[in-house]
Amino acid sequence: MPEPKTDKTTRLSNVSVRFCGDSGDGMQLTGSHFTDAVALAGNDFATAPDFPAEIRAPRGTTFGVSGYQVQFSSNEIHTPGDLVNAMVAMNPAGFKTNLEYVEPGGIVIVNDDEFNKSNFKKCGYEEGYNPLDDEVINAQYKICRVPMSRLTRESLVDEESDISIKDVDRCRNMFALGIISWLYSREIDSTIERLQNYFGKVKNKPEIAALNEKAIRAGYYFGETAELFPSQYDVAPAKLKAGKYRRISGNEAIVLGLTTAATKANKSLVYASYPITPASDVLHGLARLKQFGIRTFQAEDEIAAVMVAIGASFTGDIGVTGTSGPGLALKGEAIGLAVMMELPLIVVNVQRAGPSTGMPTKTEQSDLLQTMFGRSGECPVIVIAASSPGNCFQMAIEAVRLSMRAMCPVIFLSEGGLGNAAEPWLIPDISNIPDIEVKHAVVTDEEFLPYLRDEKTGARPWAIPGTPGLEHRVGGLEKQDGTGDVSYDHENHALMTRYRAEKIQKLQDVIPDLEVEGSGDTLILGWGGTKGTILTAATMLRERGIEVATAHLHYINPFPKNIGDVLNQYKKIIMPEMNTGQLRMLLRSQFLVDIQGIQNLCGRSFFVEELADCIEAIVKGGAK
């Protein structure tokens, strides 16, 4: 591969690129390959896919558009970027729906061949209108019209070959990837190697591998020779912490975290789930890991899934179920059963925009109150939330640890925006991850009391079926303290209700304190997947001369021990959330502090700049 022409190369610190096209155009794959290339170049990066719920919506329509955004940088970054510097649009529908994400003056590379009358009609452009000819659009963006379909065919078809034109056309995305790779000086050799490996070895279709290779090379050389662009760009490697990295998405991290937890607890793990967007990849990932003591089960429905997990927990395995908001609603009664039976249970909720079916492929943080309270009776569970794709690994291990310690269900909140997003991940050395202590009841001279609590943890003993002498019955009816017999006694119910809540609060002793970064008398407090955006916005604010402190909650029930002290230190507390203010409501009611919210309800992450602006307005607004 030729060296970048240094005389025309502009060095940037930060670049974001968006690929969009029809959902059949392979945009996720293209973005993913490009991300691998920026990773290999040593950049920090963050990605966000943006795909439709429809698998194959009619070609060319706006609701069939699939997008993939990646930001890469020579600095540490936490978000996929707000507006992108460059976009590839494979068809008019992608162009129409994604143009708003391109910065003014940004580069838009389009597959000109697809900008035809029939496609304009499909995506609702007026007859006779070609947006590429629109003066306003051309004034605002640098539109690069590339006849990708034709060029791909010309590069790939030779007269002797019997390759189908369909296979050739499928390589257009690789042609586009070639152009972008040249534009940002990312090498294509490793991509070619992966294509050869995938198509050549895994799929045993070396001829398809060869086509893809030709296409990406053709696109690269086209970028180099066509002089369409004002410059070639380069982004220097980021100064990341030294070590070995891989790319990881939130859902992948959950798979690895649960597997690690099972190994560290020396237990089998049963993951029972019903397919649901955006959580299904956790099931897919774990299903391949039977050799790690993982048993997966695709249940007949959400309720069966959680019940299978509870049955497995009663039997002594780690019972886990995964879902998204609507599924959590269905599991509510069963989670209540696990609270009453006082068994470990991990419920992974990869949240999506609701209510009801809502927007399955869009992200939100709107299940928090459902998670806290969405069950009958006084029914507390442990609630934790991950803050980045890589953090899902750590929090999955925490979910298992806390659940087994307190003998109580954990609801582990992730978000669609974390599940599918990817970032570089410093690969942990598993020998540095502590074992998870598991205690099981053993036979003693004393009578076995299934609800006799451990003084330190408040947990009841976990006796495993098959152990002689510990036969006992549990169920959803209220239990007599100690014996676990069915009890309708008034005082006992009050006591047991308190016990079930207290053992969760006792976990404060074994979870980390809330850490604060930065100074000033304003605290930006967040939870979940907004962490990267908040940190970046805080940096932006400091650059504007506004000093703010930030803190991020990973533990919501119980809260960290020091949270009250932290909240009382600040004159102003601002909480950005992707809901109408759910955690803010909890904190205000529990700590009687005023917290001002910034709400995002549009199904995609905050933009850094819009968040920084909102915070600035509140800080400068004075009064509140």
Added chain:
Amino acid sequence: MTDVALPTYKAKDFATDQDVRWCPGCGDYAVLTAMKKMAADLGVKREDFMFVSGIGCAARFPYYMNTYGAHTIHGRSPAFATGVKIANPDLEVFLISGDGDLLSIGGNHTMHALRRNIDINIVLLNNKIYGLTKGQYSPTSEVGKVTKSTPHGSLDEPINPITIALASGGTFVARTIDVDVKGLNALITRGARHTGTSFIEVYQDCNVFNHQTWFYATQKDTRPENTIVLEHEKPLVFGAEKDKGIRRNGDSVEVVTLGEEFTEADLLVHDETNLAQAFLLSQLYHPEFPEPMGVFYVDDSRPSYNDQLHSQVDEVVKKHGEADLQKLITGSNTWSVA
């Protein structure tokens, strides 16, 4: 491993210290008696038994068996039991619940446990009524049933537990009556030894809300005329005098009197392995026909879900060798930062 001799159990070893709270005269008592006897004799250690139930009168069952037990939530016990068997296939799991629990709110889970052939034993106590909620009609109640919730009579066609079990791919499908403790014991024992889901419907009397509903089939004087005992490879004969039988007639069957016109040789011979015939027999209703008791259908060839799952796990382990967690976490696509 050395074989440890199994303790000798008596039925009372399976009794708990809990007061049994069913209504006096409830059919469930007889089932409990049969179950304790069965458990003592099955050859399974007490700690390896697990009784699971959903919600309803019958679902109190686990509290009265001194084994491991779980009284779960309405309709979902087949899923709980599935989780138990996935975690530990060696446990002997019994699922005791009622017609409302397993066929109404839990119909879906019952169907899926059966089609998966999870190695559990389902005992469905069918009293054709909702007892615990005090007398509403159930999914097995006859059309026109007058209850508190259906003062003008119920409109819903009842579902037939046996037909449902057969249609769901059940591999051991049987029926008996509560007062026949001996027959019940034998059937449950056979079901327990079957690999895969055993499904036994028990005609059970709710003497408070639906008293005598099964009396046509369960009483000494009515039973011989109104039921027929299914025995593998035996002709279908019934009646106090053994003077009647079931004969094939085209696509259906008819009741014939033995004697001059017909002999046993003309009768349908029961074949437990014949699914189509089992289905036909499941459609025999009182008063036109005697209702069959015993094993309708058995398929011993199908492996259980849990056995297959665990052999799949073994195969994967064999193929992949020892699990290497660090290698898994590292993945195949890495880069280094100096």
